[in-house]
Amino acid sequence: MNFGVIRFPGSCDETDALLAARRVGDARLLWHTDRDLTGIDAIIIPGGFSYGDYLRVGAIARFSPVMAEVERFAGHGGLVLGICNGFQVLCEAGLLPGALLPNTSLRFTCRQVELEVTKSRSRWTSACEPSELLSIPAKHQAGRYWAPDPVLDEIEEGGQVALRYVPGNNFNGSSRDIAGVCNRAGNVMGLMPHPEHAVDELTGSADGLKLFESALAMALA
Amino acid sequence: MSATESPHRALGLTDFEYDLIVEKLGRDPNGVELAIFSLMWSEHCGYKHSRKLLGQLPTEGPRVVMGPGENAGAVSVGDGSLACAFKVESHNHPSAVEPFQGAATGVGGILRDIFAIGARPIAVLDSLRFGELEHSARSRYLLEHAVAGIGHYGNSIGVPTVGGEIYFEAPYEQNCLINVLCVGLIEQDKLIRSAAAGVGNVVVLFGARTGRDGIGGASVLASAELGEGDESKRPTVQIGDPFEENKVMHCSLELLDKGLLVALQDLGAAGLTSSASEMASKGEVGLDIDVRRVPLREADMEPFEIMISESQERMLCVVEPQRLDEVLAVCERWEVHGTAIGEVTDTRTLRVFDAGELVGEMPVTALVDDCPVYDLEPAEPASQMYPASDPVIGAGLEQGATLLAMIGSGNLSSRRWVYEQYDQIVGSRTVRRPAQADAAVLLLEPDAKQSEGPRPALAISIDGNGRRVACDPYRGAVEAVLECSANLACVGAEPLGLTNCLNFGNPEKPHIAWQLSRAVAGLADVCRSLSVPVVGGNVSLYNEGGGGPIFPTPVVGMVGELPDARTAGRIGFRDEGEVVALVAAPSWKPSLAGSELAKLRGEAPAGALPTVDVGEIGALHTAVRQAVRTGSLSSAHDVADGGLAVALAECCLSSGLGARLELPTHEDPEALLFGESPGAFVVSGSSRAVRDLGEYAEILGEVGGPNLKLRGHGIDLTVRVDALELTHGEALPSLLQ
Numbered sequence: 001m002n003f004g005v006i007r008f009p010g011s012c013d014e015t016d017a018l019l020a021a022r023r024v025g026d027a028r029l030l031w032h033t034d035r036d037l038t039g040i041d042a043i044i045i046p047g048g049f050s051y052g053d054y055l056r057v058g059a060i061a062r063f064s065p066v067m068a069e070v071e072r073f074a075g076h077g078g079l080v081l082g083i084c085n086g087f088q089v090l091c092e093a094g095l096l097p098g099a100l101l102p103n104t105s106l107r108f109t110c111r112q113v114e115l116e117v118t119k120s121r122s123r124w125t126s127a128c129e130p131s132e133l134l135s136i137p138a139k140h141q142a143g144r145y146w147a148p149d150p151v152l153d154e155i156e157e158g159g160q161v162a163l164r165y166v167p168g169n170n171f172n173g174s175s176r177d178i179a180g181v182c183n184r185a186g187n188v189m190g191l192m193p194h195p196e197h198a199v200d201e202l203t204g205s206a207d208g209l210k211l212f213e214s215a216l217a218m219a220l221a
Numbered sequence: 222m223s224a225t226e227s228p229h230r231a232l233g234l235t236d237f238e239y240d241l242i243v244e245k246l247g248r249d250p251n252g253v254e255l256a257i258f259s260l261m262w263s264e265h266c267g268y269k270h271s272r273k274l275l276g277q278l279p280t281e282g283p284r285v286v287m288g289p290g291e292n293a294g295a296v297s298v299g300d301g302s303l304a305c306a307f308k309v310e311s312h313n314h315p316s317a318v319e320p321f322q323g324a325a326t327g328v329g330g331i332l333r334d335i336f337a338i339g340a341r342p343i344a345v346l347d348s349l350r351f352g353e354l355e356h357s358a359r360s361r362y363l364l365e366h367a368v369a370g371i372g373h374y375g376n377s378i379g380v381p382t383v384g385g386e387i388y389f390e391a392p393y394e395q396n397c398l399i400n401v402l403c404v405g406l407i408e409q410d411k412l413i414r415s416a417a418a419g420v421g422n423v424v425v426l427f428g429a430r431t432g433r434d435g436i437g438g439a440s441v442l443a444s445a446e447l448g449e450g451d452e453s454k455r456p457t458v459q460i461g462d463p464f465e466e467n468k469v470m471h472c473s474l475e476l477l478d479k480g481l482l483v484a485l486q487d488l489g490a491a492g493l494t495s496s497a498s499e500m501a502s503k504g505e506v507g508l509d510i511d512v513r514r515v516p517l518r519e520a521d522m523e524p525f526e527i528m529i530s531e532s533q534e535r536m537l538c539v540v541e542p543q544r545l546d547e548v549l550a551v552c553e554r555w556e557v558h559g560t561a562i563g564e565v566t567d568t569r570t571l572r573v574f575d576a577g578e579l580v581g582e583m584p585v586t587a588l589v590d591d592c593p594v595y596d597l598e599p600a601e602p603a604s605q606m607y608p609a610s611d612p613v614i615g616a617g618l619e620q621g622a623t624l625l626a627m628i629g630s631g632n633l634s635s636r637r638w639v640y641e642q643y644d645q646i647v648g649s650r651t652v653r654r655p656a657q658a659d660a661a662v663l664l665l666e667p668d669a670k671q672s673e674g675p676r677p678a679l680a681i682s683i684d685g686n687g688r689r690v691a692c693d694p695y696r697g698a699v700e701a702v703l704e705c706s707a708n709l710a711c712v713g714a715e716p717l718g719l720t721n722c723l724n725f726g727n728p729e730k731p732h733i734a735w736q737l738s739r740a741v742a743g744l745a746d747v748c749r750s751l752s753v754p755v756v757g758g759n760v761s762l763y764n765e766g767g768g769g770p771i772f773p774t775p776v777v778g779m780v781g782e783l784p785d786a787r788t789a790g791r792i793g794f795r796d797e798g799e800v801v802a803l804v805a806a807p808s809w810k811p812s813l814a815g816s817e818l819a820k821l822r823g824e825a826p827a828g829a830l831p832t833v834d835v836g837e838i839g840a841l842h843t844a845v846r847q848a849v850r851t852g853s854l855s856s857a858h859d860v861a862d863g864g865l866a867v868a869l870a871e872c873c874l875s876s877g878l879g880a881r882l883e884l885p886t887h888e889d890p891e892a893l894l895f896g897e898s899p900g901a902f903v904v905s906g907s908s909r910a911v912r913d914l915g916e917y918a919e920i921l922g923e924v925g926g927p928n929l930k931l932r933g934h935g936i937d938l939t940v941r942v943d944a945l946e947l948t949h950g951e952a953l954p955s956l957l958q
Binding site: 009010011012013015016019020047048049051052053054107108109110111137139141194196197199200202203204 | 369372373376377378379462463464465467468555556640641642643644645646647648649650651652654664667668676786787
């Protein structure tokens with residue numbers, strides 16, 4: 001299986017995502033101007049501060065040439081995972097519902113959080129048991145998931161909430177403790193915590209590997 | 222500038238120095254040349270008052286790959302193919318004037334030093350000093366904004382902040398300290414130096430455009446005392462752009478990876494002036510620079526402004542002409558304004574042109590080597606120099622309450638509020654995060670292929686307790702090095718090299734000169750005894766505000782190596798029922814002089830620090846390191862600020878587990894509990910594992926229960942662990958409210 005990890009100017013976690021993906025398959029970096037996704041089975045949009053995020057988070061990256069290809073890829077059912085800044089970019093691009101607002105503390109926070117896997121359509125959590133708990137670090141300044149209540153109702157009912165913060169872990173103030181969501185088809189998912197930083201017990205946890213293994217299982221299916 | 226003040230004085234040069242410049246040039250300097258000399262001959266660039274002292278420090282050792290003089294030092298690590306580059310640098314005065322940008326650009330500057338020698342930055346640690354938070358809105362403001370600035374820059378560029386230390390002491394009220402240490406990794410055969418070479422080669426500037434920010438930062442701000450009206454100096458503080466730095470870093474590493482560069486140098490203090498002069502000096506060549514080719518933010522900038530601007534995120538490199546197109550193409554890909562601005566000559570002069578017209582011409586040796594070097598005139602003060610602090614803890618307070626008050630004080634409280642604002646994990650190397658161990662532990666190789674078998678790692682510690690150095694500059698400096706070595710021992714790491722930042726007051730004052738010379742002597746002696754070479758560092762002088770000098774603060778950063786991160790030590794106890802032991806050098810003699818408890822009781826920093834036997838303590842560190850490496854110990858933590866009781870409390874805090882312990886008989890129970898001295902550790906594990914430490918280890922009791930319970934001759938201390946957690950955890954956030 002081949003993962004493609006997008007690198008925008010200002011990306012920070014692209015190498016980590018590359019190393020994590022390589023634990024389950026092959027992976028290569030894609031440049032923000034690339035238009036050729038030939039041979040890619042799953043795309044990861046990594047964390048960081050694309051284009052400095054000096055406007056609204058993810059607002060500029062969404063217009064980069066590679067994103068047009070990602071939208072086409074996602075439209076054909078391709079697997080796309082947005083992590084942190086990548087989640088913000090996917091929301092800006094309209095591939096995922098909702099938006100990410102500044103944390104209620106208005107501060108950047110880096111903390112290990114406990115997540116609960118929700119029964120959902122997400123293909124990126126298909127290797128997890130429903131209600132399984134994952135310990136994964138989160139680190140961001142704009143990670144408060146928000147959508148209007150009718151949209152929240154709709155995504156909850158439609159099986160689009162893939163991960164929630166376990167009570168006491170929602171430090172950013174996300175609506176309904178939502179940590180990760182997917183599109184209606186389940187092939188596109190975004191989350192604020194960083195599964196690519198939880199792939200080795202030695203560095204804190206290997207629970208994040210489940211997401212990459214889920215993608216592998218889907219690609220092989 | 223007053224109407225009568227001559228231009229050279231306004232730029233910080235003495236009449237003597239001006240006359241020397243005239244002599245070197247054989248004529249009066251013009252405005253461009255005077256501006257350039259004033260920076261190159263500033264304390265910040267020329268080390269006028271410290272260069273002679275620094276010669277005492279040992280700089281050689283079998284693992285040294287690059288010593289002082291380059292952008293950063295480097296030591297050999299791992300199997301010998303890799304080098305670890307590291308350096309600590311200060312950004313004190315800018316941060317005292319504008320803390321967010323001052324601290325942010327402090328991070329940016331030291332990162333550039335690391336990738337300027339080709340190394341990929343893998344970690345940042347910072348050492349911060351502020352005034353007392355309780356009494357000072359200014360100190361609360363400086364802390365909040367400096368921490369936000371460090372986070373803003375480090376988080377955005379994708380380099381983790383993995384450790385550090387903070388002290389709050391009144392002498393830092395006006396003059397806070399922001400010292401940042403950066404560590405990088407590089408394959409040894411790819412290290413690049415900054416010496417310009419090859420007459421006819423092209424000088425290329427890349428990175429941000431040059432603006433009017435940071436004009437005179439090195440001379441006006443960094444080489445004089447702080448004073449009233451320093452807000453007016455805000456324009457001398459640079460503005461950081463971590464997004465630009467992220468691109469510049471990747472561009473630099475790609476240029477080096479492709480073997481396209483002859484030399485590389487970052488632009489730091491004194492901007493283009495310093496970088497060009499240093500590159501020419503090291504290469505024993507000349508450089509011609511045309512300032513009109515430099516990409517500018519404001520088109521009407523004067524030649525001298527372009528030469529001395531400290532605009533951030535810029536690099537200067539030397540390129541063979543046939544490689545120029547390739548170099549510019551890589552710059553184009555990263556959108557960093559790569560521009561050829563000059564060339565290498567055989568003239569040994571720095572010539573500045575403005576659209577082809579010569580506007581300055583100075584011999585490189587005059588700029589770099591002929592800066593006058595002054596002898597210090599040290600004199601020991603007749604009495605101690607610093608006032609007593611306000612008492613917080615009464616002498617009659619019972620021992621448990623004293624412990625709680627101590628761990629709830631500024632210096633000993635939890636740093637979680639700070640380190641949670643930093644990305645500690647990007648890079649996938651961080652095995653021990655802040656507060657998990659005495660030193661940060663980072664994998665040499667984060668790759669999945671390495672996950673079977675030993676995982677070699679680096680360990681890094683930064684330390685420097687100014688209060689102790691104020692009591693005794695020599696012994697205080699020795700203690701700073703021993704503390705770093707002890708921290709490394711606790712994770713199982715062996716020291717490889719050291720970097721230091723000497724933060725002191727005005728060296729032209731005899732008492733400050735005395736502090737500085739005694740501290741450097743202490744550093745030199747202890748580094749020789751421990752065989753730890755000093756591979757680089759930085760000097761920050763004139764740290765004085767209206768309230769007098771700061772505590773003399775040599776900050777020491779030490780890098781070590783451990784063969785397998787899987788056995789890296791932790792602070793916290795692990796399992797109930799395990800044995801807790803005190804591991805101390807035979808000569809360990811804790812005393813309250815200069816201790817945290819003495820400070821909290823309102824005593825001035827005075828009194829004799831314990832004498833130490835460095836050889837004996839070095840042997841103890843080796844024993845602890847070896848025990849940790851076997852993996853049989855569950856925890857290891859050194860006894861430092863606040864003494865044994867605080868160290869034990871920290872083991873509880875890190876694990877949530879209590880302990881029931883019987884302390885040895887000591888003539889002064891209070892000194893045993895809260896006294897400070899190098900040379901002791903607290904470890905836990907199986908009784909067999911602890912016994913392997915031999916004569917050093919004394920079993921105190923075992924892990925377990927909801928309390929930290931200490932008994933012994935004159936000792937009766939019981940504190941609930943959850944009470945410790947609450948007091949320790951809430952102290953800093955509540956001080957900031």
